[in-house]
Amino acid sequence: NWNMKNFIDDQIDLIKKQVGDKKVLLALSGGVDSSVVAALLIKAIGKQLVCVHVNHGLMRKDESESVIEVFKNQMDANLVYVDASERFLNKLENIADPEEKRKIIGAEFIRVFEEEARKLEGIDFLAQGTIYPDIVESGTKTAAIVKSHHNVGGLPEDLKFELVEPLFHLFKDEVRACGLELGLPEEMVYRQPFPGPGLGVRCLGAITKDRLEAVRESDAILREEFKIAGLNKKVWQYFTIVPDFKSVGIKNDARSFEYPVIIRAINTIDAMTASIEQIEWPVLLKITDRILNEVPNVNRVCYDLSPKPCATIEWE
Ligand code: XMP
Numbered sequence: 028n029w030n031m032k033n034f035i036d037d038q039i040d041l042i043k044k045q046v047g048d049k050k051v052l053l054a055l056s057g058g059v060d061s062s063v064v065a066a067l068l069i070k071a072i073g074k075q076l077v078c079v080h081v082n083h084g085l086m087r088k089d090e091s092e093s094v095i096e097v098f099k100n101q102m103d104a105n106l107v108y109v110d111a112s113e114r115f116l117n118k119l120e121n122i123a124d125p126e127e128k129r130k131i132i133g134a135e136f137i138r139v140f141e142e143e144a145r146k147l148e149g150i151d152f153l154a155q156g157t158i159y160p161d162i163v164e165s166g167t168k169t170a171a172i173v174k175s176h177h178n179v180g181g182l183p184e185d186l187k188f189e190l191v192e193p194l195f196h197l198f199k200d201e202v203r204a205c206g207l208e209l210g211l212p213e214e215m216v217y218r219q220p221f222p223g224p225g226l227g228v229r230c231l232g233a234i235t236k237d238r239l240e241a242v243r244e245s246d247a248i249l250r251e252e253f254k255i256a257g258l259n260k261k262v263w264q265y266f267t268i269v270p271d272f273k274s275v276g277i278k279n280d281a282r283s284f285e286y287p288v289i290i291r292a293i294n295t296i297d298a299m300t301a302s303i304e305q306i307e308w309p310v311l312l313k314i315t316d317r318i319l320n321e322v323p324n325v326n327r328v329c330y331d332l333s334p335k336p337c338a339t340i341e342w343e
Pocket residue numbers: 129169172173174175176220221222223224264298335338339340341342343
């Protein structure tokens with residue numbers, strides 16, 4: 028009979044048979060799929076798995092730190108942490124077009140990952156968090172977008188590995204159950220979707236450090252307050268956006284000219300259509316108050332009421 032424990036035991040056997048005493052490489056973003064693959068492979072082959080976590084400088088607050096904490100400190104994984112923040116930000120300087128930003132981030136990600144792969148010796152396998160919907164939905168916008176950034180199919184010819192894809196037949200809820208069974212923290216297993224280009228597409232237009240900081244800090248406040256209000260388990264995706272224009276305000280009795288923060292909170296089944304969450308006013312007011320008091324360079328908070336369609340979930 029099929030249950031998660033048997034699935035894990037079977038996969039561990041299969042992985043051991045496929046890999047033998049060879050090494051396996053994994054791009055570990057900290058997303059649900061790559062995290063579950065990592066936990067499964069750590070259980071199966073321990074330090075034969077080499078996880079590479081690339082911090083592109085567009086991660087949410089404390090996200091890379093939690094990948095290090097969970098995988099290196101708690102699970103004793105072989106984890107290579109690459110802080111490539113400056114490199115990504117340099118490449119993105121003055122680039123305002125959303126699709127160009129995505130392309131640059133995707134290409135740079137592969138380049139950084141490739142460099143790390145070349146430094147490591149004797150790797151024969153590449154693990155990927157491919158799941159069933161990635162295959163059946165391929166061709167639709169969502170699936171194409173969702174995996175295009177982190178799947179490393181773009182590696183050069185001389186760096187081709189045999190693939191290890193243990194979650195191939197699982198649906199998302201099964202992937203989560205598998206993660207819980209493997210002992211991953213709930214926060215990681217129930218993490219909301221986060222685009223590959225990260226905060227890069229929520230810091231609208233050409234990315235600047237001050238606005239990127241404003242997106243990161245306001246997003247952290249939003250997540251904290253959603254958790255306190257119990258909305259983190261109810262709302263499918265919630266985040267903040269900082270546009271590249273300013274508005275006039277008044278702070279400490281003086282004129283201010285600063286950025287707005289836009290809050291977005293949506294529910295959806297498949298990300299193809301979405302409706303907004305009707306957040307209680309007191310929650311919105313508390314979040315607004317905190318953002319205005321705690322986030323530098325911000326003097327205004329707005330709430331996005333638009334469903335998809337006409338709007339998309341992200342702003343870029
Ligand atoms: P949109 O904005 O198209 O988003 O309504 C649908 C879902 O896809 C996510 N998204 C992305 N995911 N790379 C990703 O991995 C991307 O470039 C990207 N753009 C959007 C978005 O967060 C939402 O969940």
